[in-house]
Amino acid sequence: MKPEVDRLYTVGEGGTRNFLHPATVSGPHTRRRRAVGIFLMALLAVLPFIDIGGTPALWLDVEHRRFHVFGWHLGPTDSYLLFFLVTAIGFSLVVASALWGRIWCGYACPQTVFLEGLYRPIERFFEGSRDAQIRLDKAPWTAAKIARKAGKLGSFALLSILLGHLFVAYFVSPKVLFSLMGQGPSAEPGIFIWVVCVSALMYGNFAWFREQLCIIICPYGRLQSVLSDRDTVVIGYDQRRGEPRGKLNTGVKGDCIDCDRCVSVCPTGIDIRQGLQLECVGCAACVDACDVVMTKLQRPTGLIRYDSQRHFDGEPRRFWRPRLVLYGAFMLAGLGALTLTAHAHRPFAAALSRQPGPPFVLDGDEVRNTFLLKAENTSAEPRRFVVKVAVPQGARVVVGEGEHTLDPDTTQRFPLVLAGPRSTGPFDVTVWVDDTELRARFAAPDR
């Protein structure tokens, strides 16, 4: 069966699954992709174990509603930062898509990184090359086949359980996870079920589901057609150079010898020579595969390469386009908003307001005003702060000056009572909460 543009190669005639056995490939793109993948996996594996001031570098503590991000301790009230983070990341991805197509899918998406970096190498270790895998699938169930399949699936299961634990470690911290692992499932059944479910999802996804996620479920691939244009650098086939294709020594003029290496290495089962397709995850395996063949034939490499559609069509390359400016502006706005809000973020805030009710109380010749100082501590530590009040000569601070301590994650209103002789009349009040300056007006009857 050969890939066609009108139907999914991985879905058979009756809706059955057509499993892929991509051939191994080597070359500069594959090497670079592997290096990025190893770096990302290493990062994922060590982040929860890096200790920053007593908490893991990244700990999304959902149970206590507290996110620890590189020494930053964020509470539920800081979730607006998440909005700006998603905006910044989202628009950056949009810009990357307009520039280089689905570079994210090919290089950085966990689906690709784990599948190509861990699961497929294990599969090849137990079942051999592409041809051996196809033969094994067709072969009758012998003891040798059972052993190979069991070895592969058993390794997949172990790896998935490991990944399931790693995933949950991000939400409960490695310390808690290790202690729970020592105590057994009954200690915290909810977390145990999470580990089981995530491990099962990993296993099902990487042992069986694989490219179906990219092709059918993932929405990002669908956006490709609206985010990219003829100037986007994507993986493509140089039709003008390659066609007419034909086997070697048959007298055809094109450079493509129709060896189908580009098809056999494809992890989503497409033929890149049919043009850019929804299924293409931009992994560049076909680029490396074709370059190897072209080198052997002593023909120039790059018959399949990263290039823009416009350049493939023989027109000059173009970098600046309206969409790039627009997407770039969105990205800068998103990154700018994230930087500003993150920079302005404080785990402590204070505000001054009047007590509801009458603005002042008359007590003989003295006028009293009551204000409420609202202090908010969103950090995980108690917060001590000092309140100082400046009032004009003759007036005095009855209650409210001095040192206060605010418990973690709390908002409290501290009363501030000021008094002054009736003869002074209304005046301005300045309140300092540590270094924060707040202003209010002391109300009094007309003199």
Added chain:
Amino acid sequence: MSDHHDGIVEHDNHLPNWWLATLFGTIVFALGYWTYYHSLSVGQAQAQELATDQAALAKVREAAAPPVSDDTLLAASKDNGTVERGAAVYKANCIACHGSKGEGGVGPNLTDDYWLHGHKPMAIREVITNGVVEKGMLAWGNVLGASKVNDVAAFVLTMKGTHIEGKAPQGEKAP
């Protein structure tokens, strides 16, 4: 498989079986869910579950903080631990207006026999919790929390009748 009509081609490719299985699976699940939770009401629906949990929470809260009455406050005013805690709260928040010994100042004298808003323990607690805004007494309920209010109310009861020289009596004489 494809159909041609007036030059327009329609492809009718098979959906993946796993996709169809998911679709039919959700329909079966929905039927089961509806029967279990809504039709036969074997399981508790969200609103009922919330009501059950809230009832359980109310019980836990009641156990943690028994109901307060004149008698419990009076009893608390004879408990050294409570009075000590109440004295600390008083020192931190009340001294400015009511004086270090309750002799009064901006606020009324707490040590005499005269009371503006009732002399009963629960009345005192009420004044501390909700304040007397028009006279400048703050509502401390939200600032201190119920347990600290109870503590300081118990402490105020210990000052009752100590007759410290200070602000002149105000209000009605307590029996």
